[in-house]
Amino acid sequence: MSTAILAEAMAGLELPDVPENVRQAAKYVLLDSIACIIAARDTEMAPIVAAAAGLLGPEAGDAYSHARLADCMDFNEGYAGAHFGCGAVGALLALAAHRPMDGATALAALVAGFETGARITQAIGPYYVDGPDGRPVFAPVWGIATQVAYASVATTARALGLDAAVTARAYDLAGSNSSLPIGGAWSAAIDLPNTKYCDAGWGALTGLFAALSAQAGSTPVEGLLSGPNSLFAMLGAPNADPSLAIAELGAAWHLTAARFKSWPCCGLISGGMAALKGLVEAEGLSPADIEAMVVEVVPAIALPRFANIAPATFVARQFSLPHAAAMLLLDLPPSAAWLSPQVAAHPVTRSLREKIALRVYEGEEDLATRPCAVQARANGRIYAAGPGDVAPPPSAFFDEQAVLRKFRALVEPDTGEAIIVAVMAIESRPDLRPLAAAIAAARPCPSLPAALARLDALIPA
Template structure:
């Protein structure tokens, strides 16, 4: 007599963990009045920073290609595109354009609490499009923004090896964030929010191989569009798995070699991920920021002419080399992921802003010469926001610049004043000073805005 066969566990058999549903229920029930004042203030900061980044990229050649393509293929004039003189695109096309603009210069916010995620570009691009679909006040937008942040970051924390698989998290987790935030903005119930997360997650994509190309920021735009589409479908009864995050073939298991489903709902309502967001003072990959801070410090403190520098020894976290180890970038976009380039312009120019990551600066003779002086080593003991630069001059003098926490991170945050200066500088590319200041003033009192379309109109 043969032994009884073991019970077959099919790929989509229910686990009954309820993680996606717990997250969705929290989002559906979240109200502006539930939010601590510090979280509301962080939402203002996040919106201000992202709008500035989008306006700064509005004149980039990449956007001309994208917008010309939409014009050639046809797109209904429904939702506005920031900084484009009143141009409107379809309800699912405008998020692509705005999401791409927000992330195009790699100047947008970055959450580093277990993930490296540019949450605002996909999330806010989806929310602003849907704010044209139905009247939305600032308070509802803030609640939706917070909701999307929770969903995107927590999904990433529950999939700790997700980045190691080569996925670009802004495209994958960004879709989840946008879907959850859009569902909250539309006032969907817990079941519909669950389905919106599932519909968004099943569309999630974006590969790290495309760093330094126009595709990287397209990931943010497509994630925004996928999230908006997911919420609109869910509102009409389109469904998905109720266990899309934690299921046997759910997001955190197939997009990551390890899964920690308990992290999805851990501390919901007690810890808000938006309050741990970071903002970029430098227009490049965030893991480069510690070494840039160190090189700028050397620029000011050492003052050694470039031709009198023998070499610069950089110690960085291994993650910095893994993500940004481009030795010879051939374009401005690619130079945003080059340690040698970033270290060179930071020392030569004393800055690492938009001007330091153009095609022209990527091929400049002084930058090319200084790149050869940079020697990089990794330090496992370092945190991701830590670095050290040591400059050795030809005459033997040595200068050291250790950075414990990069500027703009949670442990070394940008002040409101610094964030506003960044915004005004970015917005000046597309708006005059008076208009830029009007936008900033309106965002600093975002919860008092009764119709988001009035704010968006200032940004067109």
């Protein structure tokens, strides 16, 4: 059965089995996630997450808080439209803080977790279906919670050294206990709740508990990844291909397809953001120049939550293209300040958002690149950028130096540099408890005072 095959491969995974570029990619995921966790300590979510984590005990609470903070700003890495690395990292950091663990074991566990999450994502398939006009739109039922639980359980099982049989039971327990696919109901809101399409902390906790429960002797419904009543049927996945969960095991690696985000906003609007940044850089446009702007997006994201010009909540600001575009035009460094209520309510921000509208892009569609076009009226002229007009900068990246720059922009150097050193040489570390302690002590770079000062300076005299 698929569960047993996948579990056997991941339970037996050793670092020499993993190509060097895949190991490096795992370090990037870990470092980027840690940066997002630390940056999120400067957001309104920090006390909420801390209070919830406090209900769970030290190890489980750490898994919950690390995963939810890593995901809460929508600034963490993505893979095929899903965020599940936070589940693997959340579980790993919790285990590293409370149990003896060497770095080589930790890196192998992180690889197992991300690769498992990616394989479950591939097996679930895209969450789009053809709309009335034949163009892709969101399916009525979709979700990206299950992958978080599987990434967490695979990391935990490998870190604990569970054998293949117990690991398989853990996987099936994680699938049985994972959250419902609430994406369709969630995305109908405009002022989005802060739990998003799933509570990533709960997903990490689900995986951690499943592995510990299996280790203690709990047994599940077996073979959840196969058969007519499989996990994929229960998820209502319209494009599922369960065979992809185990396709090319040991030959195909997914970590190198992770992409790291340039901005704290939904990756689905990254095409519009990149086109806008390319236009601004090419034409030298400033916020004061903008009279009106239209961003054309693919039909799948031509939805009210993406067009919201007055996002009232922390998460609504992550999914509002007018808000994210305003932050980019105002040249505010991507940080917690982008999502703060003070920056969102500032008159300069509000005025700029109100000038930005969305409409459907009518050109050739490619969901992989999400082509977009931007038209801006500024200084009495019309400026335009679309596919082939202005070469946009990358909206996401896979590059060690870019990961390091992002980390250093988000984490204060007196606490952050030691984390970088430890992560980039993690396989040589005999004990990860010093790294866990450094992460607990690390502080985010303050971003709000400078952002507000920048906005105040733009208020017309």
